[in-house]
Amino acid sequence: MDSKPADNVSKDKTVAPGKRVGGSLYLHRSAQDRLPGKDGELLLRALALAPDVDWNVSKTADGKVSLLLYEDFSLHAFPALLSAATIGLSTGATKRTDYSKRANPPILHRKELLLPPDDARIPAFAAITRLAEEKGLFTDTKTIGTREAWNRLVEAAGLRIDGPRLLHADSGRIEVSREKTAITRVGLSSPVAAMIECGMLTKDDDLFDYGCGMGDDVATLQADGYSAWGWDPAHRPDGRRAPADVVNLGFVVNVIENPHERAETLRAAWSFARKGMTVSAMLTGRVDVSRQTPHGDGYLTMRSTFQRYYAQDELMLFVNQTLGERVTPLGQGIVAVFRDKELEQRVAMRKRSRADAIIRRHALPRPVRAPREALPPRPSLVERISGETASIWETALSLGRLPTADEVDLAVMVSLSDKNVSLARAMQACFSLFNMPLLDEVAAARREDLLVETALSMFPGAPRYASLPVSMQRDVRHFFGSHAALSAQATNELSALRNSSSLQAAYDKSVDEGVASLHGGILRFAGASSTRLPVAIRIMLGCADIVRPGFSQGDVFEIGPKPAALKAITVADMETPLPRILEIVDVELGRASSRERKARDEILYLKSLYLPIEDPKRTAQAALDDRLLASNVVTKEGKGPAGRVLTEILTKSRSKS
Known part of the structure; x- marks a missing residue:
């Protein structure tokens, strides 16, 4: 059978399954109920005329249907034809042909095209086709329709057929579980x-x-x-x-x-x-x-x-x-x-959001119920709407502002209505029940988030979207008044990245807040602390992620000493005192360039310089780092021996003690 499908065959899930070769459509039995229009009608007529035929592939053409039995698709990469029954729809006559004893029977290619589009076997079958295409096996479709010719082509291409698989000839016969x-x-x-x-x-x-x-x-x-x-x-x-x-x-x-x-x-x-x-x-x-x-x-x-x-x-x-x-x-x-x-x-x-990081650090407070009086005649308002106010508060925290009516969960709005309580009264109850300073903190962070995102959208190479999500449009109006005002501030933030005094102020703020360290003109911090950094540094990190997608997934980061030069370091296990470095990525924002280097037996020294001040392991880490510095194993710039050499040094040190 000629295995080259017609140009209109598509693997799009919206297109009907089947492989059309010339004027005939081939389809697996499992997709029978999806056979469209005239072809479907022809198949139903043929099945009525020949109900006893064993088949798994149908071939429909004008005035004629063939019911074909191929080897099991799941067990054979290129199933051979075992038998065929051709039904003449006008006469009702059936012609049967047995291919099972033939040494060189017809075979089937591109079997994935015959299946319904949600068949779980399609990826494996399509992989066979892609390898065959890659090796040019379908170049001359007139010579590949039978087993012997096909096997010769497969062998000449350096491949072999192993049951359901098409493999490179030199690949071992290894079963993968x-x-x-x-x-x-x-x-x-x-x-x-x-x-x-x-x-x-x-x-x-x-x-x-x-x-x-x-x-x-x-x-x-x-x-x-x-x-x-x-x-x-x-x-x-x-x-x-x-x-x-x-x-x-x-x-x-x-x-x-x-x-x-x-x-x-x-x-x-x-x-x-x-x-x-x-x-x-x-x-x-x-x-x-x-x-x-x-x-x-x-x-x-x-x-x-x-x-x-x-x-x-x-x-x-x-x-x-x-x-x-x-x-x-x-x-x-x-x-x-x-x-x-x-x-x-x-x-x-949200990945870069400081507001969401704050929310994650604070367990959502439970509503504080008003003191109960002895045998109160009825529950207080606070008690009656405690569930509703808790939901409103959770929404408010997620937004960094009090929600509008259509931002409150519909079930909450219905419940308030059933209890004859307005949204305004429920909001007022929130003021007395919950930690409003926390909402103010989240609001300030959400404002920073918008500033960072808008500045990043202006950076060359950033993704372009037709519009902001509706919730973000409301945030812009609430926190900045207009998109123009937000854009102006974001432009200023981007421009400030070229100002050394502005950057120094951001560095100093990071150090003062215990999020980073500054030594030798290099700012060091952990990736887990990135949302807590000042706006300028968060924008720099976001820009580096645009220049080098995935940059932000490093474990620790360095900025400097050269302005706008950033480094992301990925380690094998950040929990160990002396992590093994896997990869280092350097980004220069000014030139929008990046460079990646796979580490060779390198160690991240002076890890305490990257840890935030409140990290419970920071004190012990700093003590270890000080010992390494005092013994001249590591320089104050964090340069030290390769991992193999360090192991030898530590082994000798332990043997002496």
């Missing part, structure tokens, strides 16, 4: 927790966990009132596969050994996302691979599982090139892509 990579979790996985923290996933959204493993994320979310479901090819093959607001592809791409299938899986998961999707993977340098065996572009573990370890920028590039979408980092080894561009803006702002 993907199902063993699933783990049992206590609590949410890091990508799902990140989605909730940044506002990408709320209880108003539903989530599809694509490749959910044991399903622990789904169970935890459902128990907390979220709408969530999951599917996994090994552990939940019958799980629900349906479009959702948000899709989680959590630690899936890194366990797929076939690069083509990896990309197809990413595309398949993305096809289910209405608003956005997160993709996460294991990071390079976080796992000891000395006992793992190199395999393809990754490693085989001792449990016969595969792991492809990514650097953060590699993961971002993979997702960007595969989907053609802007990628937003949510955390180390966690990235997001968005169809909903308003949501993309809100998530980007």
Whole structure:
């Protein structure tokens, strides 16, 4: 069978399945109910005329239908034709042909096109097609329709067929046990927790966990009132596969050994996302691979599982090139892509938000009930609307201002109406119940957030959006009066980055507030403290993230001594006193340039200089740093020996003591 599909064949989920070759349409039996129009009518007539035929692929053409039986799609990369029954619709006659005994039967290519678009096997099947295309096997479609000719082409291209797989001829016959990579979790996985923290996933959204493993994320979310479901090819093959607001592809791409299938899986998961999707993977340098065996572009573990370890920028590039979408980092080894561009803006702002960081540091206060009188005749107003005021207060904190009526939860508004209490009276109750200075602190931070985001939107290369989300438009009016006033202040903030005295004032403020240290003209701080920094420094970090997407995912940062020169340092484990450096990224804002360097056995010395003053480990870390300085192991600039040499020094020191 000629395997080249017609030009109008598309993998878009909105297009009917099937592969049209010449004037005939081929379709798998599982997609029978999706066969459109005239072809569907022809197939129904043929099935009525030949109800006893065993088949799994239909071939429809004007006035004629063939019911074909191919080898199992799941067991054969290029299934051979076993039998065919051609039904003449005008005469009702059926012609049957047996191919099962033939040494050189016709075979099938591009089998993924015959399946319904939500079939879970499509990524694996499409990966086979992509490899065949990559090797030029479909160049002459007139010579590839039978098994012997096809096998010769496959062999000449340096490939081999291994049951359901198309492999490079020199690849070993190693079975990868993907199902063993699933783990049992206590609590949410890091990508799902990140989605909730940044506002990408709320209880108003539903989530599809694509490749959910044991399903622990789904169970935890459902128990907390979220709408969530999951599917996994090994552990939940019958799980629900349906479009959702948000899709989680959590630690899936890194366990797929076939690069083509990896990309197809990413595309398949993305096809289910209405608003956005997160993709996460294991990071390079976080796992000891000395006992793992190199395999393809990754490693085989001792449990016969595969792991492809990514650097953060590699993961971002993979997702960007595969989907053609802007990628937003949510955390180390966690990235997001968005169809909903308003949501993309809100998530980007919330990631950098000082106001949200303040809210996270403060547990939401519970309403304080008025003292009870002995046998009161009826509950007080405060008691009657305690639940409603708590919800209003939570909304107010999230906004940094008192909400308007349409920003209050509809159920709260209905409940207040049922109790004959106006929103104004409920707001007044909030004033006496809750910590208003906290709201003032959040309001000031929210104002700074808007200033930072607006300044960043003016920086060359920043994403351009048609409009601000409605809630942000209200924030602009509330905090600045107009967008023009906000833009003017943001312009001034950007201009101030060229002023050495303004930058020095920002550095000094960072040090005074205990968020950073300043030594030798270099400002040092931890990534976890970035939202607490002054506006000027937060803008510099955001600009560096525009120049080098993913820059903000470093563990610690340095600015200086050269103006507008920033450095992000990623380490293997920030919890250790002497972290091993994995990667260093330098950005020069003036030239909008960046440079990345993979570290070679380097140590992050003088870690205490990066820690905020309130960090409980800072005192012990500073004592260690002082000992290293006093013994001349480390210079005051933080320069020291390689990790191997440091180990030797420490070993000798312990033996002497």
